[in-house]
Amino acid sequence: MLTRWLLALFTTLVYVIIYLPIGLVVLTSFNQATITTLPIEHLTFHWYAALLENVKTLQSLWTSLEVGIISTTIATTLGLLSALAIVRHDFRGKSAFLLLTTMPMLAPGIIMGVSLLLFARFVGFQTGFLAILLGHILLALPYCTFILISSLARFDKSLEEAARGLGASELGVLFRVTIPGIASGIIGAALFAFTISIGEFVVSFFLTSAGTTTLPIRIYSIVKVGITPEINAVSALILVATLVLAIAAFRLTWSNKK
Amino acid sequence: MNRRQMLVASAAAISATAISAGFGRKVWADTKIGGEINVLSWGNYVDYALPSFEQKYGTKVNIDYYADEKEAMNKIRAAGLGTYDIVFLGVGQEEVAMKQGLTDPIDVAKLASFKDLYPQFQQPKATGVFDHVTYSWGTNGLIAYDPAKTGAPIKSWKDVFSGKYKGRIGKIDKANEQAYRTVFQAGFKYGPLSDDQWNKVAETLAGDMSQVRTIYQHYDEMAQLLATGEIWIADTDDGGFRQAKAKGLKIELAYPEEGFIAWYDGPCLIKQAPHPAAAYAFIDHVISPETQARLGKEVGYSPANAKAVPMMDADIRKTLDIDNLVANMSRVQFQTDLGAAYEDKATDVWQKAKAQAQ
Amino acid sequence: MRTETGVRGGRVNGQFLWLLLPPLFTLMVLFVAPISLMAIYSFWTTDQNYLVQQQLQLTQYERVFSDPLYLQTLLSSAYMALLTTLGSLALALPLAYFIVRFVPLRWRVLLVLALIVPGWVSVLIRTYSWNLVIGESGLMNWALTSLGLIDEPIKLLFTKASVVIGLVYIYLPYMLVPIYAAIERLDDAVLEAAENLGADPFRRFIYVTLPLIAPGILAGCVITFIPAVGEYVVPNMLGGLKGMMYGNLITTAFSNFNWPLGAALSMVLLVSILACLLIVGRFLDVNRNMLGRQ
Numbered sequence: 001m002l003t004r005w006l007l008a009l010f011t012t013l014v015y016v017i018i019y020l021p022i023g024l025v026v027l028t029s030f031n032q033a034t035i036t037t038l039p040i041e042h043l044t045f046h047w048y049a050a051l052l053e054n055v056k057t058l059q060s061l062w063t064s065l066e067v068g069i070i071s072t073t074i075a076t077t078l079g080l081l082s083a084l085a086i087v088r089h090d091f092r093g094k095s096a097f098l099l100l101t102t103m104p105m106l107a108p109g110i111i112m113g114v115s116l117l118l119f120a121r122f123v124g125f126q127t128g129f130l131a132i133l134l135g136h137i138l139l140a141l142p143y144c145t146f147i148l149i150s151s152l153a154r155f156d157k158s159l160e161e162a163a164r165g166l167g168a169s170e171l172g173v174l175f176r177v178t179i180p181g182i183a184s185g186i187i188g189a190a191l192f193a194f195t196i197s198i199g200e201f202v203v204s205f206f207l208t209s210a211g212t213t214t215l216p217i218r219i220y221s222i223v224k225v226g227i228t229p230e231i232n233a234v235s236a237l238i239l240v241a242t243l244v245l246a247i248a249a250f251r252l253t254w255s256n257k258k
Numbered sequence: 259m260n261r262r263q264m265l266v267a268s269a270a271a272i273s274a275t276a277i278s279a280g281f282g283r284k285v286w287a288d289t290k291i292g293g294e295i296n297v298l299s300w301g302n303y304v305d306y307a308l309p310s311f312e313q314k315y316g317t318k319v320n321i322d323y324y325a326d327e328k329e330a331m332n333k334i335r336a337a338g339l340g341t342y343d344i345v346f347l348g349v350g351q352e353e354v355a356m357k358q359g360l361t362d363p364i365d366v367a368k369l370a371s372f373k374d375l376y377p378q379f380q381q382p383k384a385t386g387v388f389d390h391v392t393y394s395w396g397t398n399g400l401i402a403y404d405p406a407k408t409g410a411p412i413k414s415w416k417d418v419f420s421g422k423y424k425g426r427i428g429k430i431d432k433a434n435e436q437a438y439r440t441v442f443q444a445g446f447k448y449g450p451l452s453d454d455q456w457n458k459v460a461e462t463l464a465g466d467m468s469q470v471r472t473i474y475q476h477y478d479e480m481a482q483l484l485a486t487g488e489i490w491i492a493d494t495d496d497g498g499f500r501q502a503k504a505k506g507l508k509i510e511l512a513y514p515e516e517g518f519i520a521w522y523d524g525p526c527l528i529k530q531a532p533h534p535a536a537a538y539a540f541i542d543h544v545i546s547p548e549t550q551a552r553l554g555k556e557v558g559y560s561p562a563n564a565k566a567v568p569m570m571d572a573d574i575r576k577t578l579d580i581d582n583l584v585a586n587m588s589r590v591q592f593q594t595d596l597g598a599a600y601e602d603k604a605t606d607v608w609q610k611a612k613a614q615a616q
Numbered sequence: 617m618r619t620e621t622g623v624r625g626g627r628v629n630g631q632f633l634w635l636l637l638p639p640l641f642t643l644m645v646l647f648v649a650p651i652s653l654m655a656i657y658s659f660w661t662t663d664q665n666y667l668v669q670q671q672l673q674l675t676q677y678e679r680v681f682s683d684p685l686y687l688q689t690l691l692s693s694a695y696m697a698l699l700t701t702l703g704s705l706a707l708a709l710p711l712a713y714f715i716v717r718f719v720p721l722r723w724r725v726l727l728v729l730a731l732i733v734p735g736w737v738s739v740l741i742r743t744y745s746w747n748l749v750i751g752e753s754g755l756m757n758w759a760l761t762s763l764g765l766i767d768e769p770i771k772l773l774f775t776k777a778s779v780v781i782g783l784v785y786i787y788l789p790y791m792l793v794p795i796y797a798a799i800e801r802l803d804d805a806v807l808e809a810a811e812n813l814g815a816d817p818f819r820r821f822i823y824v825t826l827p828l829i830a831p832g833i834l835a836g837c838v839i840t841f842i843p844a845v846g847e848y849v850v851p852n853m854l855g856g857l858k859g860m861m862y863g864n865l866i867t868t869a870f871s872n873f874n875w876p877l878g879a880a881l882s883m884v885l886l887v888s889i890l891a892c893l894l895i896v897g898r899f900l901d902v903n904r905n906m907l908g909r910q
Contacts, residue, residue, distance in 0.1 A: 003817055007714035014707055015730065018785070021745035022734050028748070078639045085635035099893070100643050105839060106889060108846020110863050111882045114870060117336055118657060119650035127336055138646040141639065150797065170631060195735050201849065209337045216738045221301065221323045235741045242736040328871040357665040472774040472856030488752055488773065598664045605872055610685055612860045616692060
């Protein structure tokens with residue numbers, strides 16, 4: 001009916017507009033000119049080659065990946081613990097705990113970055129890799145928690161009861177029944193956490209030190225120094241990588257669904 | 259060199275040896291130092307000189323960038339003393355850094371090339387210390403414009419804000435720069451201002467803002483905006499202009515008739531620098547004639563080392579207008595630190611001007 | 617023995633503590649402590665040499681509340697955030713509805729993922745690319761001029777509109793996910809009943825669907841509006857002069873070494889956000905809406 005086609009058209013339009021800047025990023029990564037303007041005159045792989053030699057950029061990419069993977073793992077684990085506590089137990093101060101959990105998600109990045117920096121300096125904690133890692137964990141924690149709360153709330157507890165009845169220990173139930181049962185939620189939480197970490201700029205900006213840079217910070221400093229399509233090349237590569245990862249995650253989730 | 263100069267040079271070399279022996283190293287001027295050095299620098303400012311440094315001393319350079327002096331100082335504070343070795347500061351901000359306890363005085367006797375700097379740059383501060391060594395200098399408060407778009411040449415701030423170019427002007431997002439640009443435009447001198455004068459400056463700036471299209475954070479952005487035609491006229495310094503022009507932009511430079519100022523900048527020694535020997539080697543390297551001679555070509559700035567000038571290409575000398583610059587050195591006023599209160603007021607005026615333009 | 621409703625108040629359950637303490641500890645150390653420190657900073661001042669004076673004073677707050685610059689900027693930032701929220705909502709609602717109702721199950725997750733994936737490209741790059749789209753010599757103007765629809769290029773860049781566009785672009789996924797989740801949980805039976813009672817699609821949507829997904833919409837609005845108030849990087853890039861936000865005031869204060877002022881400005885923002893949340897919290901019953909229980 002009409003509604004359906006109108007909505008379909010609308011949806012297509014939105015997706016096209018969303019991918020327009022992305023498409024341009026990929027396109028301009030092949031542009032020979034240094035100043036990014038249209039129309040594109042010459043196509044070249046030059047910037048990809050230059051990128052491979054750009055040690056600093058590659059290093060920052062590696063750092064971003066490291067931080068991303070570690071922070072995702074820890075944030076997802078903490079989020080799972082939080083979610084289990086909230087869904088499975090009632091306790092005084094639950095609302096307060098929930099509000100506290102929500103805050104890092106809502107408080108603007110600049111407040112988080114500044115307060116963490118002030119705190120680090122106050123206690124003598126060095127900025128750098130560890131500081132950035134902790135910052136990213138904090139930022140991802142709320143998202144992981146809420147996604148997992150949602151998953152857990154929908155999970156059928158009778159499966160757990162059955163396992164318990166069959167003699168499984170609490171930990172056994174957790175690892176053999178619950179976690180596989182909410183696998184799609186865990187993957188979703190992990191994906192979100194990684195997304196946040198990979199793109200995170202503001203908090204990381206306040207917590208970098210000499211020698212430790214994440215990719216967004218590196219991009220920022222390049223953008224300040226001299227905008228070359230090399231950055232677009234990096235972004236295009238990230239895009240391809242994430243598409244691959246997303247598809248892989250998707251297939252993993254899909255095979256877990258009934 | 260005559261005999262007397264040779265004696266002085268030998269004495270300097272011997273004392274340098276004696277001093278560096280205290281570091282437990284051999285004469286660093288002609289052996290490897292190795293290790294690393296952590297440098298904070300303006301973007302696209304000293305990068306060209308790094309490979310030759312690394313090769314000469316076998317020291318790896320870790321370099322981080324900033325777009326303004328305050329960011330640099332905040333980076334040092336954030337990382338904590340004992341992290342970075344060198345930071346490039348100037349126009350009075352090096353005094354601020356020292357007041358904040360971030361930098362140490364430099365022992366210029368350890369620098370072989372110090373004596374080759376222009377006499378102006380060999381003077382210590384009023385306190386008697388060298389809080390920095392001048393690496394480069396030039397003029398600021400200038401105007402870059404696209405003559406094809408503006409039609410006529412621009413000569414003054416009066417021309418810029420005549421109303422003909424409304425909506426085609428770009429300003430740099432730096433409070434203290436906007437302060438002195440507007441100061442000149444309002445007919446005042448560079449220096450401390452009375453409350454009345456500040457009000458006039460704020461008024462003038464507010465009037466200007468109605469003709470401004472956008473603001474930018476650094477000269478690369480300015481180049482991009484000029485290239486795409488979003489703006490026709492922009493705030494710039496001499497180096498920013500040359501870098502933009504080197505990208506192929508067809509722009510011209512104007513020294514506003516109402517006035518402009520000079521800037522200077524150079525490496526400072528950060529307190530508790532973890533690699534002091536390498537730090538001194540680095541400073542000496544960037545002020546050496548060979549490195550300085552490349553300043554103009556690589557980044558479009560003028561050298562602070564007089565000995566470097568004969569080593570430069572004639573056309574670069576001409577582009578930088580070095581001879582004229584040097585001749586007028588004593589007449590031009592250098593930017594300096596006017597105090598925390600001045601900075602605060604300038605920031606306030608600029609923020610309010612921006613807020614009004616929303 | 618742990619059950620959902622069993623343990624109340626003071627009863628300490630070992631297993632429960634294993635669950636609660638790690639995240640709680642993390643939040644205390646990484647969030648509560650730093651923010652508390654920042655609160656203390658907001659009561660200090662700086663001297664002529666930019667060094668912090670550790671005596672408790674109200675100087676910063678006096679300045680923030682007496683100088684109209686700060687609160688006015690906060691309000692205009694909130695306004696920008698509001699526009700962003702409305703814009704995102706206008707896009708997310710039909711989008712989510714379409715994906716849930718008309719897209720086969722196996723493609724739904726892919727479509728939602730497709731919205732999240734662009735988030736992996738640095739926000740700076742994506743924002744910068746908007747210059748290529750809406751700039752004067754950009755794609756949009758080139759297309760419109762080629763089609764003969766306009767004579768002169770539209771100066772969209774460096775306006776408030778471009779800021780909203782850029783922010784909606786970034787926050788759309790945040791708005792979409794809770795709404796999508798809410799629509800997905802809808803019971804078709806209820807909608808069918810409404811249909812059988814003769815309600816047309818529009819009335820069905822307004823009177824049946826909307827109230828049911830209201831919590832999801834509210835959640836989406838909250839996680840869009842509140843962070844958007846603190847945005848400043850993207851507004852700067854796209855809005856230029858018109859993109860000055862409250863976040864800029866904070867960063868400028870810090871870069872001018874006025875950490876106490878920056879802290880005070882941050883606290884004002886934080887308290888405003890908390891106030892918003894508490895107001896919203898009244899309309900939201902946590903247990904019911906988050907955990908799907910009665």
